[in-house]
Amino acid sequence: MVRVLIGGVLVLVISMGVGRFAFTPILPAMQAATGLGTDAAGLLASLNYLGYFLGALGVGLVPQGAARTAVFRTALIASVTSTAGMGFTEGMVAWAMLRFVSGLASAGLFILGIAMTLDALARAGRESWSGWLYTGVGLGIASSGLFVAVMGDRLGWRGDWLWLGLACLGFGTLSWLWVSDPPREPGHTVAARPTSAPAFxxxxxxxxxxxxxxxxxxxxxxxxxxxxxxxxxxxxxxxxxxxxxxxxxxxxxxxxxxxxxxxxxxxxxxxxxxxxxxxxxxxxxxxxxxxxxxxxxxxxxxxxxxxxxxxxxxxxxxxxxxxxxxxxxxxxxxxxxxxxxxxxxxxxxxxxxxxxxxxxxxxxxxxxxxxxxxxxxxxxxxxxxxxxxxxxxxxx
Structure with a gap:
């Protein structure tokens, strides 16, 4: 169960600390090197959040089991590639597409990663560990901030994105291996919903x-x-x-x-x-x-x-x-x-x-x-x- 929890924490590091918020410490270097205006930077941020919003709506439709694991792993690949891709490209159109995809991937990772981790902890009777899962958000922000503070001047904004993408590849490999849904048991049937579900x-x-x-x-x-x-x-x-x-x-x-x-x-x-x-x-x-x-x-x-x-x-x-x-x-x-x-x-x-x-x-x-x-x-x-x-x- 420790591995599952670590895998879940790393999912939040990737999805939130890097996928959504690494843009914040890298932004000044991007602006200085490319002339990116604050208005354009705000648009890129909003496109990332639009991707997250739409991804959150779609992910809620994914059923448990193999489908949820497959979508989660697809989101891992998309998050790593869209992060590293920022270092290979230049220009608003490419950045807009990558930040939007990063938002979609972040939603899939955040929602499905949390759901599968919490489900695994519940099956093992370790619900009390769930509070530690959300430390991944702050850990990701702190790690990306530390990386940019130490290495930003040496690597430049392109290098920041590329190396963060590489780090996410390593973290994502562990999450890929440790976080998943178990396959449905043969003959498994979904329990009928109560006929008197509380109206809201x-x-x-x-x-x-x-x-x-x-x-x-x-x-x-x-x-x-x-x-x-x-x-x-x-x-x-x-x-x-x-x-x-x-x-x-x-x-x-x-x-x-x-x-x-x-x-x-x-x-x-x-x-x-x-x-x-x-x-x-x-x-x-x-x-x-x-x-x-x-x-x-x-x-x-x-x-x-x-x-x-x-x-x-x-x-x-x-x-x-x-x-x-x-x-x-x-x-x-x-x-x-x-x-x-x-x-x-x-x-x-x-x-x-x-x-x-x-x-x-x-x-x-x-x-x-x-x-x-x-x-x-x-x-x-x-x-x-x-x-x-x-x-x-x-x-x-």
């Missing part, structure tokens, strides 16, 4: 949570895309760019576990509101131009975005009244839409003004607006059942 009627608190999650996706992704580029534009913080991204990853590694504990102690609503406020502060700190504030920004940002996902999914399951799969699917969809939308206007504003300040203010405002919606949701849930807010959820 979205409550006002659930709608408010969904809207808040959309705003979180649109707000956090501005920093998630441009943090290193932001720091590189200011003389005081120019040397901290790649290092700050590494700090972001290190802070993200325990984020899900720590915020889950905060949810148990404070209640899910309160912990989620607090995480939004802390993240908004982290988004705004680079505006000060202070190196210390830049590092603190990386800590606060990295320490919240995985935690917000964890808390939102947990709260959504509480509010679903038994229809948790539908709720998590809806939350994933709106989060993906937010990520698609966020980088484009941010990139356009920066290209027009020459400063990231307005983009960061807008991103922080979106996250804080989400916190206000969550506060309204907690109030509505408390009116229905005051005890539920202490536990974190109102009744759907």
């Amino acid at each position: 009627r979205p409550s006002v608190p659930m709608v408010l949570l969904t809207l808040a999650y959309f705003l979180e996706g649109a707000g956090y992704i501005v920093t998630g895309t441009f943090l290193v580029a932001i720091l590189k534009t200011m003389p005081e913080t120019a040397q901290l760019g790649a290092a700050a991204w590494m700090v972001t990853g290190l802070a993200a590694m325990p984020s899900g576990i720590l915020w889950a504990a905060a949810g148990r102690r404070l209640g899910l609503w309160r912990a989620l509101i607090l995480a939004h406020v802390v993240q908004a502060v982290g988004i705004l700190l680079p505006i000060t131009g202070s190196p210390a504030a830049a590092l603190l920004s990386a800590v606060l940002f990295g320490g919240t975005f995985v935690g917000i996902v964890t808390l939102s999914f947990t709260l959504g399951r509480h509010l679903s009244g038994g229809a948790s799969a539908r709720v998590i699917g809806a939350l994933t969809a709106v989060y993906g839409l937010g990520q698609i939308i966020g980088p484009v206007p941010a990139g356009l504003v920066v290209a027009r003004t020459g400063s990231f300040d307005s983009a960061l203010l807008g991103a922080a405002a979106a996250v804080l607006a989400g916190a206000l919606l969550l506060a309204a949701g907690a109030w509505m849930a408390g009116r229905r059942d005051p005890a539920a807010v202490a536990l974190g959820a109102g009744r759907g």
Whole structure:
């Protein structure tokens, strides 16, 4: 089971740390060498998130068994080749295609890799290990940041993509061998669905949570895309760019576990509101131009975005009244839409003004607006059942 868990962690390193977020530390070197504008960079980021969104919708249709394993392995190949391919190409058309394919592959790896790993842990009675799986997101971000910080000047942006692709090939080989679905047993039949499955009627608190999650996706992704580029534009913080991204990853590694504990102690609503406020502060700190504030920004940002996902999914399951799969699917969809939308206007504003300040203010405002919606949701849930807010959820 240890090998399965390691394989699952490596899947998240490949899909999220490299496939989705390695673009962030490499972006400044690409811009300096090729003249890539911030508006074009925002478009490339959005195409990656569009691929992820569409991939997430399609992957949900893949049945368990050999088909799921085959799609997962295809996504591994696509992720490795689209990462390395960035180093072999130059020009918006090729980059756009590769970033879109990378997004599709990331969705397949992230969703199917997590599902197969969690299923394997459940079959072995090791569900308690599942919290460690999500450390792969932060580990991937930290590793890619460290690699670019140490080797970026020597290899150039092309070399960064090529060597990260090679590293993903090695990690992916282990995941290929260790993460899979068992074949269906002969004569296996699918259990009939209960005839009285609970109907799901979205409550006002659930709608408010969904809207808040959309705003979180649109707000956090501005920093998630441009943090290193932001720091590189200011003389005081120019040397901290790649290092700050590494700090972001290190802070993200325990984020899900720590915020889950905060949810148990404070209640899910309160912990989620607090995480939004802390993240908004982290988004705004680079505006000060202070190196210390830049590092603190990386800590606060990295320490919240995985935690917000964890808390939102947990709260959504509480509010679903038994229809948790539908709720998590809806939350994933709106989060993906937010990520698609966020980088484009941010990139356009920066290209027009020459400063990231307005983009960061807008991103922080979106996250804080989400916190206000969550506060309204907690109030509505408390009116229905005051005890539920202490536990974190109102009744759907």
